[in-house]
Amino acid sequence: xxPSLRALAVLLMVAAxxxxxxxxxxxxxxxxxxxxxxxxxxxxxxxGKVLQSPRCLNCHPVTGGPTQGDDMHKHMxxxxxxxxxxxxxxxxCSTCHGSENVSFATGPGSIPGHEPWALAPxxxxxxxxxxxxxxxxxxxxxxxxxxxxxxxxxxxxxDGLVGWGWEPGEGRTPAPGSxxxxxxxxxxxxxxxxxxxx
Amino acid sequence: xxxxxxxxxxVTVDLDPDTPLLWVLRDELRLTGTKFGCGVAQCGACTVMLxxxxxxxxxxxxxxxxxxxxxxxxxMQGPEVTAVQAAWAGIDVxxxxxxQSGQVMSATALxxxxxxxxxxxxxxxxxxxxxxxxxxxxxxxxxxxxxxxLEG
Ligand code: FES
Ligand code: FES
Numbered sequence: 001x002x003p004s005l006r007a008l009a010v011l012l013m014v015a016a017x018x019x020x021x022x023x024x025x026x027x028x029x030x031x032x033x034x035x036x037x038x039x040x041x042x043x044x045x046x047x048g049k050v051l052q053s054p055r056c057l058n059c060h061p062v063t064g065g066p067t068q069g070d071d072m073h074k075h076m077x078x079x080x081x082x083x084x085x086x087x088x089x090x091x092x093c094s095t096c097h098g099s100e101n102v103s104f105a106t107g108p109g110s111i112p113g114h115e116p117w118a119l120a121p122x123x124x125x126x127x128x129x130x131x132x133x134x135x136x137x138x139x140x141x142x143x144x145x146x147x148x149x150x151x152x153x154x155x156x157x158x159d160g161l162v163g164w165g166w167e168p169g170e171g172r173t174p175a176p177g178s179x180x181x182x183x184x185x186x187x188x189x190x191x192x193x194x195x196x197x198x
Numbered sequence: 199x200x201x202x203x204x205x206x207x208x209v210t211v212d213l214d215p216d217t218p219l220l221w222v223l224r225d226e227l228r229l230t231g232t233k234f235g236c237g238v239a240q241c242g243a244c245t246v247m248l249x250x251x252x253x254x255x256x257x258x259x260x261x262x263x264x265x266x267x268x269x270x271x272x273x274m275q276g277p278e279v280t281a282v283q284a285a286w287a288g289i290d291v292x293x294x295x296x297x298q299s300g301q302v303m304s305a306t307a308l309x310x311x312x313x314x315x316x317x318x319x320x321x322x323x324x325x326x327x328x329x330x331x332x333x334x335x336x337x338x339x340x341x342x343x344x345x346x347x348l349e350g
Pocket of ligand 1: 233237240241242243245254255257
């Protein structure tokens, strides 16, 4: 790398340090809320820390293409959603994103990857939505890929691309907690009636 | 050890599995038509075909290319790349030339997928190929010309 570029990279790293990873409270932390519906909504709010983390939001946009980074800036190079949520013909997501995170060979940082790697469908976009709206959308089979609550649990608990949020590679803050914590919250939220926050 | 096919020839390399494919192409196989620019998937100069799809070789660890077919600018064949080459030469698209093998790879891939691309198709497909000499207007014109040639 040229010295000037290296200086720029160092500056960028100093300007945008990866913040420490947030944790998630376990379902038991909500036991003191006696009203079940209120407890359920509170559990969803805890899940919201994940749902609204940049790791999830960046690929759940409501218009255009993805954003990127902890500050959710416009994706560079500019990319579009494309017909299959996979970019434009000639420049699909896989032109750059491979099956795993790849550290840059020439300096700090990494390019994220996973198999598959694609945008969430438009019906599942939730950038800028309130947590309450995200909750309603998430439960709606017409918008959630025809998933019932159990399928939703399975998605949150086991899906690899969801799991990538906690292993995002150098330069990106992982989603709060762990996928197991997120799964436990989802389970508890469903078991308490899957209520949505107001 | 990683074995892959490059321009129709099987090659085996004994390198750190994290070595970028671009390093292998340029430094080991001496296929220097593929260029190094940014090294961070931002410029497109290193574009090759990996199993028939455009791929930035600077962020492709050699381990992930095991068993794959790689085609570099030196090995490109077929009506699309022939039309692109002719259109490029016809209006002298390149200035310094540094970005151009990447541009040709992306343009060829686009025409393979969309035979008559609109300006928007071109902008979307070529958005990841930076030209520091700003030859964008000629690139777009040449892609349209190549598309017309392919229509016959
Ligand atoms: S060198 Fe690979 S995209 Fe710039
Ligand atoms: S022709 Fe000089 S960089 Fe494109």
